[in-house]
Amino acid sequence: MAESISQRVARLVSGSVNALVDAVEGQLPEAVMEQALRELDSAIDEARSELGKFVAQKHLASKKLMEENSRHETLSEQLEAAIRSGRDDLAEVGIAQQIDIESRIPVLEASIAECSSKEKELEGLIQALQAKKRDMKADLNQFRQARQEAGSATAEAPSNGSAAQKKAESAAASFERVMEKQSGIASRSTTTDTAVKLAELEELTRKNRISERLAALKADKN
Template identity: 55%
Template sequence: MRESIRRRVARLLSASMNSLVTSFENSAPESLMAEAVREMDAVIEEARSELGRLLAQKHMAEKRLGEEKKRYEGLSEQIRVAVSLNRDDLAETGIAEQMDIEAIIPVLTASIDECLEKEKELEGFIQALQSKKREMRSEMAAYKKSQEKEGLSEAPAKASLDTKAEKAGSLFDRILENASGVPGRGMQTASAAKLAELEELSRKNAISERLAALKTDKT
């Protein structure tokens, strides 16, 4: 897995909405918070893409491993027959082939183990980012509510709002770069509503499955 994903996950998980608002309270904090959530969505999508690639790689390695083991067993029977017919030349060829397979199997096994380790890491990243995103959204809602009570909610003209949104994006990149030394990047366009709905659906399903498992254990 690329180091850049690890770094981006680390800096996003360490981000604090309170510190962002405190440091840039006059620079469209609501837009800045929204930009942080979009950054989360982009990194989650990137992690999911990497996870998909790893799953495909693991599947191919597992398939090849199964084929090689089956071929090894088939050669064993063929070698036995060759020996019984005093065809040592054929038996030697079969044995040499088995030795090649014996060298391949550990490599394939190591590849599968590596994929499993990275798969577990990526899944952990995705879960942690989703949790952090829920935290950010909660803080966004709380901040917006407090601003509305104070009559300070952001309600500029459309042109002004667009300008502030652009500024918020660059500020967020600067904050992340200053905090971690890692340059930020522009956001990918995505349907935030659809992604949020998908995330919530997946979370509810996981909760239902865990509850069902608890009920099964209890009976």
């Protein structure tokens, strides 16, 4: 059974513990993270393609709905003229057309609603994938830096064993944090400065939402 885009996103965003454990044991964590980034890019492209299809479908359905409503209004005017002229035969044809239109309108409205729902869902999936990609790139850069520091520490070992050992231990700890973050075993440690900035970002987002809702309520009152 083919994997749906939502299932694929859920798998990519949650990460794969087994794959990362195997990568660490095989000493290829960087290759696995690079492959994960490529798969994220592929999933983002797929989600955008799906989003484009629903946007186009919604546009066509909306256009057709406007045409049907316009035709229904025109027929109403024509029916009045036919009745005033005593042409019941023409009125009956017009009424039949209106009934057909009325049966199609709910179908079009349902299609538009479904497309809107899919648009919202796919936009959310794309945002989740992009956020995951940013995290993965940060983790990959951190891992590379940890590996570079570990290599530097090893090179300095003969002349300064104690300092080199501390640097190697620091690099190893950095690497472990990357692996823990990617495997979901533990959360990434956050510095006090980062925590403050994240709290400020969350508060700013909340204030923006409040302002947007207030503006919408004021618009409804006008």
